[in-house]
Amino acid sequence: ERFTxxxxxxxxxxxxxxxxxxxxxxxxGLACHVDYFHVTKNSLGQPFCTRRQNNYGRMLGNRPRYTPQLVVNGQKDLIGYEASKVSAAIMKARAKKAANIPMTQDARGWYSAAMPPMDLQGAPVRVWMAVYDAPHRQAMTEGNNLGKMVTYYNVVRRIDDLGPWDGSPALRSIDPHFGPGSGGFALVAQNEVTGEIVAAGKVER
Structure with a gap:
């Protein structure tokens, strides 16, 4: 997750x-645009992204918020443009790979998510759905990036709380309510105390 x-x-x-x-x-990969920068035209900023970044700050040890902040698997934060450090953090996270959440689409256009059996050892885990945009280019007409043409990837437009999960195998029926420009959605099952992503899956349109 990148806060930007x-x-x-x-x-x-x-x-x-x-x-x-x-x-x-x-x-x-998810790009969550915070709303505490002064962007008045075609803003991608979302209050829920700021709240989510603040929550990570608490879970990661009262870290100050900054952009671009990249959080890998809910456990490690680092500066989002430092490619070598980002790659190293991802490689380390792969050693403790999150379980996959397979998803299939039905005739209505809804999705069935197969939550895998997991021993969560009583940890409080909550499932979140993030609906994101397809990649798109945008010309910046104000602020620090005035005059630049930037391609934005997987910009999160909505995050829905799908409730707790105890690790039992289950099918969850999901309607992502795709809008114009939607690129897909991701499901993440996340430890509410440590921030660790224990299971995840995605659908791309």
């Missing part, structure tokens, strides 16, 4: 890096 803003001068290189990362197998 159109108004952040250091974020375009991190946007480009995210575009490369999401091409790799086994990686789910």
């Amino acid at each position: 803003s159109q108004g952040c001068a250091y974020c375009p290189p991190a946007d480009a890096l995210l575009g490369k990362l999401i091409q790799q197998p086994g990686i789910i």
